[in-house]
Amino acid sequence: MKPTDLGTLFDDLVDRGVSTVVELSRPLDIAPDHGTTYDVGELAALVRGAAGWLHAAGVRPGDRVAVVKENHWDYVLLACAAARVGAVPALLSDHLTPETLQLLLKRLDPALLVTTHAVLDHARDNETDLMGFARRTLTLDGPHPGALDLDRLRGHEPPRPVSRDPDDPLVVNHTSGTTGTPKLVMHSTRTLIHGLAATEAARLPVVSSKPTDTVCSALAYCHGRAIPWTASVLWLAPRKVVVIADADGAEPVLRAHPPTTLEALPSIFVRWQPLAERADNPFRDVRLYVSTFDAMHPPTVRAFLGATARRPLWVQVWGQTETGPLTFRFLTRRSVAERDARHPSTRNLGRPVPGRMRLRVVDPRTFRPVPAGQPGLVLARTKVRCLGYVGEQERWDAKVVGGWWNTGDVGVRTRTGAYLLLDREVDVIPGQSCVELEDVIEDRLPSVVECVILGTPGELPVPVLVTDGGALDRRGWAHALRDLPALADPIVLTWDEIPRTGTGKVRRMELRTLIRRGHDTFGSGRWT
Structure with missing residues (x-):
């Protein structure tokens, strides 16, 4: 039996005898006087x-x-x-x-x-x-x-x-x-509950919640991941679920309820990285990390995998609100430990979800499939694709090509069947990968909390670097560039100066305006 109805989800959990205890980082806004513990x-x-x-x-x-x-x-x-x-x-x-x-x-x-x-x-x-x-x-x-x-x-x-x-x-x-x-992405019961939530509610080795787990989540709960996560995790009835509403100030609840599995926004993993690097970090019992929403960079993955006393696994998921998960990849300490690698990167997204997802890479002009190793637009075919865009159905229709969904991402299919992410089509720089450059720069410069590469026709790509104090070691910067393509002088900002979405992603067009680089890009932006 799997989750079947969103409206009666919690009544169904009661009928199943689920005894999970839910701990909140602060009281709910709809029940401010109740406290932070629920059955x-x-x-x-x-x-x-x-x-x-x-x-x-x-x-x-x-x-x-x-x-x-x-x-x-x-x-x-x-x-x-x-x-x-x-x-x-x-x-x-x-x-x-x-x-x-x-x-x-x-x-x-x-x-x-x-x-x-x-x-x-x-x-x-x-x-x-x-x-x-x-x-x-x-x-x-x-x-x-x-x-x-x-x-x-x-x-x-x-x-x-x-x-x-x-x-x-x-x-x-x-x-x-x-x-x-x-x-505005519209899903149905068939796609969101019978499809996405029910798939995750199947008990699988390693990646599924166990009865002894303390499952922790730090998400943007208005976004498409929150409902399937809630339904599937509670259906598997772990011992405890810990819900973090605010990344800042979360340390006390993490210490009070040490997680054994942790799923968080990439931006939250980045903000918690200094905590993970401490000897007394609250992640010592974590066996499983899960990341979705955005690319994770090697230093952050490495820090959290090294924080636990267990033999941890990191599940990196690539997906979209419209489609749910597209690919997944397992990362281990060994797979991200190559500090001396020329270009360490987590842009290998792994393989499509077996039996539920098909991907192909096509030429962005002709939409004909391209050979393995050649970059192109990534198209997806899945039964859990959303119903449409509210108020913009013509925009949704334009992204469907013969039953395939245009993800708007540029990638490469390897000869082994894995997919490498290069960039969003609108952010692409010919012959380069912004994601890879960002990976390398963050790996080589520990003082850089986040790196964003912006390309503009006729100009060198501009690196925007986020540091804690808004300062940069120029000698270290010069050494980090030793084998990279030519870049413009870096612009250094603090975390709070970067325009962000509710999930912590960088609003790249607003950032362009902020640093006065205009909105001209190499990509068309047609499929965003």
Whole structure:
């Protein structure tokens, strides 16, 4: 038996007798007075209660419910509650600009906007009225002029769970938006629950949660990974689940509940790297690391694999919101230990998910397959591809080529069947790989927390280097460039000066504006 329904997920877990304890890094925004420890029965009751107040707020089957708030796991609980009453939750990051939120809400036309004072006030300060793009607005943190007050809706009895066709819209998540306005990706029960979540809920050696595990997650819970992660991990019933809402300040909860498996955003792994390098780090019991969302660079992987007293495994997953996982690769201490390698890199993405994913590399002009070893656009064929883009269906249609999905990534298929990531098509530099250059520079310069290479026609590629203090050892920089292609003088910034998405990815177009390099790129950006 596998997860079958998002709306009744937690009730189904109760019926299965799952006794997992959930520990939170801070109280949920929808239950600020409860504390930070839950059992599955309490979570099921919380979802039913939220379904009751959504229904009392006027939400009905087929409606869209937009959620914009601070990052926390209650994004997922609200999605379950909305699905329970037959609505379609649309989960939006509060890291999006007010202008972007306004555009996405206009495309969604939600019956209800669930949000907070901070989101509404920030939008107002930027001359944007988000409430004008939803029929009703509900604030989670007290009364707000023109909005429904949550305290007046609590206690309403929820209606019976509403069933829906497995191919009907279930959830809307947005893409990261590194190259522009995020797309609103719509999934169904068949793709998100029967496909992605159920696949992960199968008990597999090493990579699946065990009954003795303490499973820790530090994700952006509004994004497409959060719901399949929640459903599959709890279905496997580990001893404990630890949910980190905020990367900064997470050390106490990590020490109180040392994880045995850890999945985090790449940006969070980077921020926690100094902690992992300490002798008293809280990762001593980790047997399994999982990374998705973005490329991981060798120094960070090496630091976490070296932090544990176990024999750990790192699972690097490449995927997209539209498709779920595309490839996976196992990394070990040995595979990332070659410090003296000429160009250490983790851009080998491994192989497609067996039996569920097919990939091909094609010429970007003709879309004809290219031989192994030759770069091209990577296309994917999968049964769990999303239904479309809300408000931009023509954009979605343009990315489907004869049943194949255009990922917008440029890569190479090796003769062994593995795939090497070169770059996003919009970020590509002819004859080079920004991802590889970033790997090498970060590996050679430990003081560089993050490196971003930006290419512009007619100019040398510009390296933007992130350091803790905004300073750079110029002698070390010159030595790091010894066998690399010519680069422009580096621009050195701090972490907080870099424009980022809700998942910590760099907003490259905004970064170009920040450093005054314009928006001209070698890539077309046609398939972003």
